[in-house]
Amino acid sequence: MNINVSEREVVLSNELGFHARAAALFVKYASMYDSEIRIQKDDVEVNGKSIMGILMLAMPKGESFIIRALGADAEEAVEELSALVTSRFGEAI
Amino acid sequence: MRIPLALVICFIYSAPAFAKEWDSCYKSYAEFYGVDYRILLSIALVESGNYPYTINLGGKAYKYNDKEAALAALKNLDAEGSYDLGLMQVNSAWFRANDVPFELAFDPCFNIKFGAYILALEIYAARGDLTEAVKRYHSPYKRWQDKYIAKILNQYNKLQGKK
Numbered sequence: 542m543n544i545n546v547s548e549r550e551v552v553l554s555n556e557l558g559f560h561a562r563a564a565a566l567f568v569k570y571a572s573m574y575d576s577e578i579r580i581q582k583d584d585v586e587v588n589g590k591s592i593m594g595i596l597m598l599a600m601p602k603g604e605s606f607i608i609r610a611l612g613a614d615a616e617e618a619v620e621e622l623s624a625l626v627t628s629r630f631g632e633a634i
Numbered sequence: 635m636r637i638p639l640a641l642v643i644c645f646i647y648s649a650p651a652f653a654k655e656w657d658s659c660y661k662s663y664a665e666f667y668g669v670d671y672r673i674l675l676s677i678a679l680v681e682s683g684n685y686p687y688t689i690n691l692g693g694k695a696y697k698y699n700d701k702e703a704a705l706a707a708l709k710n711l712d713a714e715g716s717y718d719l720g721l722m723q724v725n726s727a728w729f730r731a732n733d734v735p736f737e738l739a740f741d742p743c744f745n746i747k748f749g750a751y752i753l754a755l756e757i758y759a760a761r762g763d764l765t766e767a768v769k770r771y772h773s774p775y776k777r778w779q780d781k782y783i784a785k786i787l788n789q790y791n792k793l794q795g796k797k
Contacts, residue, residue: 558666584735597732597751599666 545576547615550607555629558601563630564592570625576612578622589622656684656721659743667754673764674722674750676789677771680782681723686742690718701740708736722749 553559559567571578571589578589580598587594589608600606608626610618660678664671675684682688682695687704689696691711698704711717717726719739728748729736738744749771756767768786769779 560666584738586733593755594732596667596754597748599663599747599751601662601666 544611545613545615546609546611547619548607548609549619549623550605551623551626552605553600553602553626555632556602557632558604559595559598561592561596563632564595566630567595567622567625568592570622571618574610574612574614574618576610576615576618578618579609579611581607581609656742656746659746663747663750667750669750669753669757669764672790672793673768673786674746674753675793676786677749677753677768678721678746679789680785681718681772682721684721686721686745687740688718688720688723690723691715704740705737708739720745722746722752724748724752728752 568590579586580589582598608619608622660671660674664674678684685697687698721742722745753771756770760766769783772782773779
């Protein structure tokens with residue numbers, strides 16, 4: 542069986558980085574997809590549908606990481622989640 | 635499995651010098667997780683003497699002279715065993731539970747980040763009670779907690795005034 546895999550590297554450009562509110566927002570959107578969502582920073586990969594997992598990475602502004610999705614709607618998930626990050630989670634500049 | 639004694643290195647080191655070296659890591663992760671960086675530093679000083687290549691097994695601390703030696707010792711340990719690793723003495727169970735490679739245990743900044751994350755979780759679990767959270771960071775058992783928090787507070791008081 543083929544599993545769709547999609548991934549993209551993104552940079553955190555919002556002032557506070559991947560703080561609790563941003564992580565909660567990311568998880569909210571990630572959970573809308575059937576695909577497994579993973580976030581990779583260097584050698585550590587966490588569940589993109591877990592706030593605790595994301596907060597473990599403690600990523601400030603300027604850090605880059607990989608969003609990876611595995612599943613039928615992988616491409617769509619990566620597209621939207623990348624847009625969420627690059628739009629600074631809706632935060633003001 | 636016991637750590638081979640031959641790998642245990644006797645050494646003399648200066649904790650204040652190490653503290654200065656990783657000061658920026660303590661400060662940045664303390665800020666990220668919203669805790670006083672002197673608390674993180676106090677934990678590291680009490681747990682490992684702020685020495686990154688420390689493994690604690692069965693209550694005994696083993697110090698290695700570099701990352702490679704610490705990793706070599708780690709490979710001789712029971713893969714499912716319980717031991718505390720690095721600056722913040724993060725227990726092996728945390729690495730397994732979070733799929734974090736054990737190799738990162740001896741990366742000082744990562745270890746500080748992992749320790750700060752665990753402390754933040756404990757603060758949340760303790761509903762904001764920092765003293766209770768620090769106790770839990772060390773052990774879930776009360777018999778170990780009281781002695782530990784006394785050491786931390788003593789260390790913290792020594793750091794008061796440090797910017």
